[in-house]
Amino acid sequence: MKRIRVLVADPVRIFRAGVRNLLRREHDFEVIEAAQLSDLEALTDDGPDIALIDLQFPPFGAVTALNWLRNRCDSCSIVWSLKPSPDVVLDVLSAGADGYLNKEISRAGLVRSLRGAIQGEAALSRELTMFVVEELRGLEQRDRTRERIYLLSGREREILYYVAQGLRNRQIAATLAISEYTVKRHIQNILGKLDLASRVAAAEFYREAVGGGRAAVGA
Numbered sequence: 731m732k733r734i735r736v737l738v739a740d741p742v743r744i745f746r747a748g749v750r751n752l753l754r755r756e757h758d759f760e761v762i763e764a765a766q767l768s769d770l771e772a773l774t775d776d777g778p779d780i781a782l783i784d785l786q787f788p789p790f791g792a793v794t795a796l797n798w799l800r801n802r803c804d805s806c807s808i809v810w811s812l813k814p815s816p817d818v819v820l821d822v823l824s825a826g827a828d829g830y831l832n833k834e835i836s837r838a839g840l841v842r843s844l845r846g847a848i849q850g851e852a853a854l855s856r857e858l859t860m861f862v863v864e865e866l867r868g869l870e871q872r873d874r875t876r877e878r879i880y881l882l883s884g885r886e887r888e889i890l891y892y893v894a895q896g897l898r899n900r901q902i903a904a905t906l907a908i909s910e911y912t913v914k915r916h917i918q919n920i921l922g923k924l925d926l927a928s929r930v931a932a933a934e935f936y937r938e939a940v941g942g943g944r945a946a947v948g949a
Contacts, residue, residue, distance in 0.1 A: 732758075734848060737778035737805070739764040739787050739795055745833075749782070752837055759844070767795055770802075777803025780847055782831075785811035785818070793825045800826060808843070808853045810835075819858050829853025879939045881923045889916045893929050894936035 736759055738749045746763045753759035762778055764770050766788045781799055783792045796807040809822045810831040819830045829852050831843060843853040852859070879887060892902045899917070903910045917929060926932050 733760040734758055734780065734844065735760045735762060735778040736844065737762045737764060737770075737773075737781040737783075737799075739770070739781060740784040741765050741786070741788050742784075749840075752840070753844075756841060767798065770795065770798060773803065778805045780844055781805050781807045783807060783809050783827075785809055785814070785822070792822060792827070796825070796827055806847045808847060814858070816858070830858060831855070876939050878924060879936070882920060886916055886920050886923070889913060890920055890932060890936050893917065893920075894933040896933075 736749075736753060738746045738761060740746050740749075740763075743765065746765070750761040750763065753761050762773070767790065777799065781796070783795050785792045787795045792809040796809065799805055799807055806828045807826070808829040808831055809827045810833050811818075812833045814830060814832055822830055829843070829847060831840070831853055832855060835843070835855075847853045879890075882890065888906070889902060892905065897905070899910045899913045902913045906913075917932070920932055921927070921929070924932065924935060926935060
């Protein structure tokens with residue numbers, strides 16, 4: 731039976747030992763340890779089958795380590811940490827990680843995730859999987875919104891930006907050195923082209939298009 735080679739890349743020795751002792755009980759796992767990036771240089775060309783990389787793996791973090799491994803061996807790289815935030819998880823997955831686990835995962839859950847990774851399954855908890863799905867849906871929605879914004883002329887997009895910043899017509903007119911009537915006419919055109927009911931809706935549309943927050947909008 732071929733053994734699954736697992737690299738435990740973590741700066742904390744007692745943590746590496748705990749994972750090593752856990753996986754050795756399964757008999758088909760072989761554990762390799764690394765405390766910092768320079769330790770990876772001792773890996774052979776075939777490398778590990780799976781790399782478990784601590785998010786803060788020294789000296790430059792997990793993304794640097796997984797890129798180093800990707801350039802040298804064909805291993806499945808899983809990043810993990812305590813209490814991972816959704817934003818960090820998405821950034822790490824976008825950087826090329828094959829999965830992300832919470833270090834508080836149960837022993838059975840860890841073994842199950844590692845075996846699944848070997849079979850090509852993503853190593854993600856249900857909670858993190860739902861977050862990634864929702865975030866991808868949001869990205870698709872923003873892409874569709876960005877396409878609609880190009881229905882506007884350059885001047886209309888410029889005025890929409892100021893509307894989203896909460897500027898009144900008079901302030902926009904002064905900023906662009908045009909009349910308030912011209913600003914009002916442009917805003918009417920913007921609402922018509924985008925099929926929006928109000929300038930508040932237009933401001934929300936712009937923030938969605940650029941992926942910004944929900945700032946207050948002036949009347």
